[in-house]
Amino acid sequence: MECHIERNRMLLGIQKTLGIVEKKTTMPILNNILVRVRDGKMEIAATDREIGIVTSCVAQVVSEGDITISAKRLYEMIKETQGETIHLRKSETNIVTVVSQKVVYEIPGVPADEFPGIFNGEEIPMFRSKGSALQELIRKTFFAVSTDELRRNLNGGFLETKKEGPACMVSMTATDGHRLAMARVEMEGDFFELEKGVIIPRKGLQEIRRLAEDEGEDILMAIQKGICVLKTSDTTLKVSLIDGEYPEYRKVIPPTGENIIQFRRDDFLHALKRMKVVSSDKYNGVVVKLSENKMGLSSVNPDVGKASDEIAVSYQGKEMEVGYNVNYLMDAVEVITQEEVLFEVSEGMRPALIRAKDNEQYICIVMPLKI
Numbered sequence: 001m002e003c004h005i006e007r008n009r010m011l012l013g014i015q016k017t018l019g020i021v022e023k024k025t026t027m028p029i030l031n032n033i034l035v036r037v038r039d040g041k042m043e044i045a046a047t048d049r050e051i052g053i054v055t056s057c058v059a060q061v062v063s064e065g066d067i068t069i070s071a072k073r074l075y076e077m078i079k080e081t082q083g084e085t086i087h088l089r090k091s092e093t094n095i096v097t098v099v100s101q102k103v104v105y106e107i108p109g110v111p112a113d114e115f116p117g118i119f120n121g122e123e124i125p126m127f128r129s130k131g132s133a134l135q136e137l138i139r140k141t142f143f144a145v146s147t148d149e150l151r152r153n154l155n156g157g158f159l160e161t162k163k164e165g166p167a168c169m170v171s172m173t174a175t176d177g178h179r180l181a182m183a184r185v186e187m188e189g190d191f192f193e194l195e196k197g198v199i200i201p202r203k204g205l206q207e208i209r210r211l212a213e214d215e216g217e218d219i220l221m222a223i224q225k226g227i228c229v230l231k232t233s234d235t236t237l238k239v240s241l242i243d244g245e246y247p248e249y250r251k252v253i254p255p256t257g258e259n260i261i262q263f264r265r266d267d268f269l270h271a272l273k274r275m276k277v278v279s280s281d282k283y284n285g286v287v288v289k290l291s292e293n294k295m296g297l298s299s300v301n302p303d304v305g306k307a308s309d310e311i312a313v314s315y316q317g318k319e320m321e322v323g324y325n326v327n328y329l330m331d332a333v334e335v336i337t338q339e340e341v342l343f344e345v346s347e348g349m350r351p352a353l354i355r356a357k358d359n360e361q362y363i364c365i366v367m368p369l370k371i
Contacts, residue, residue: 001064001065001066001088002061002087002088002089003037003059003088003089004059005042005058005085005088006057006085007078007086009058010044010078013042014044014074015075016053016210016211016214017033017055018072019210020047020203021048029114032068032069032071032110032115033045034046034066034112035067035074036112037063037064037088038061040058041058042056042058044057045115047116050201050204050240051201051203051238051240053207054119054236056234067090067096067109067110067112068111068114074107077105078100083100094109094111095108095109124229125224126221126229127190127192128189128219128220128221129187129221130185131211131212131218131219133170134208138172138205139209139335140183141182142174142205143335144174144179144364145205148176153242155242156200156201158198158199159197161187161194166188167186168191169185169186170184170185173246173249178325178328178367179367180252180365181332182249182253199244200239201239201240208230217233252351252365254344254352259317259346260342261313261314261315261342262342262343263295263312263340263343264341265339268333268341269330269334271297271311272297272326272333274309276299276326276330277307278304278306279299279301282303285324285325287299287321287323288323290320295310299326322368323368323370323371324369329366336355337356338356340358341355341356342354342356353365354366
């Protein structure tokens with residue numbers, strides 16, 4: 001195996017695999033990436049057995065072949081070179097030589113036949129989706145994905161599609177049991193419909209978002225036989241879906257409440273950040289006190305100190321006090337891009353609802369704390 005390739009192209013290809021390569025694994029081969037040279041291009045692949053990626057870039061091929069190499073070591077080698085071109089060759093003893101200008105690296109490789117298969121080669125129907133729309137769905141819900149491994153069905157985003165006229169409404173929901181975030185986007189034209197929603201795992205969501213951000217273009221997408229596949233002009237990503245039932249989340253969405261507060265996003269967000277200064281892992285509560293056109297915020301932490309603030313809001317309901325996790329409120333508001341935000345509060349231990357004014361494409365539900 002031997003080829004010449006542009007340094008920046010190869011570096012970008014390796015970067016796309018780094019989030020997937022297993023850092024801690026009982027299979028050392030999963031620390032490696034597969035490098036295959038053929039048909040005038042270099043293919044770079046990585047897998048953790050649940051997620052797989054293959055990306056390709058143009059190369060000047062001298063002789064075809066393949067090898068697996070430590071992803072971290074190869075990335076560091078290419079990153080530290082300064083030449084425009086990389087010369088890569090593999091010896092009969094699987095030693096890979098990397099040459100750039102006067103820099104020469106030698107790194108041992110592992111035969112490619114020991115690398116797990118990523119794709120079965122079966123063609124499935126693909127549908128065009130907006131990369132920006134996928135980013136938006138994940139950006140507005142990812143913070144609410146559960147990290148509790150005992151609740152595996154909550155360890156991902158719940159994707160649903162529904163045909164609405166000539167377009168398709170695509171929604172993603174995430175919850176950790178204490179809060180719930182749901183975002184919707186409209187996909188124009190032909191798009192796949194799901195009989196029931198699917199759960200895309202947390203790590204898979206990160207890779208889909210990264211792919212959409214890197215490419216800056218429309219992405220082909222399909223879901224079939226327990227996998228989600230995405231393709232761009234030079235990259236294919238496969239994500240195994242979580243096999244489980246997602247909870248009936250619609251039952252916890254409260255009806256429109258009577259106690260609706262309207263405020264400027266940045267005013268509320270900065271006030272919350274001031275409360276967070278005195279929070280800790282043990283105590284991160286904030287008390288919200290409502291009165292006519294005023295919202296008071298206070299936080300008391302015996303180990304750190306006290307904080308209080310007040311902002312002007314639009315509110316004509318009755319006076320009340322409710323406690324919330326300050327981090328949950330910040331997460332819910334930070335993803336909103338509109339200037340005006342609505343905060344629907346209920347008494348007792350009933351959930352609150354946060355959304356942008358005049359925009360129902362995103363909602364976040366937050367459970368209160370006892371105060």
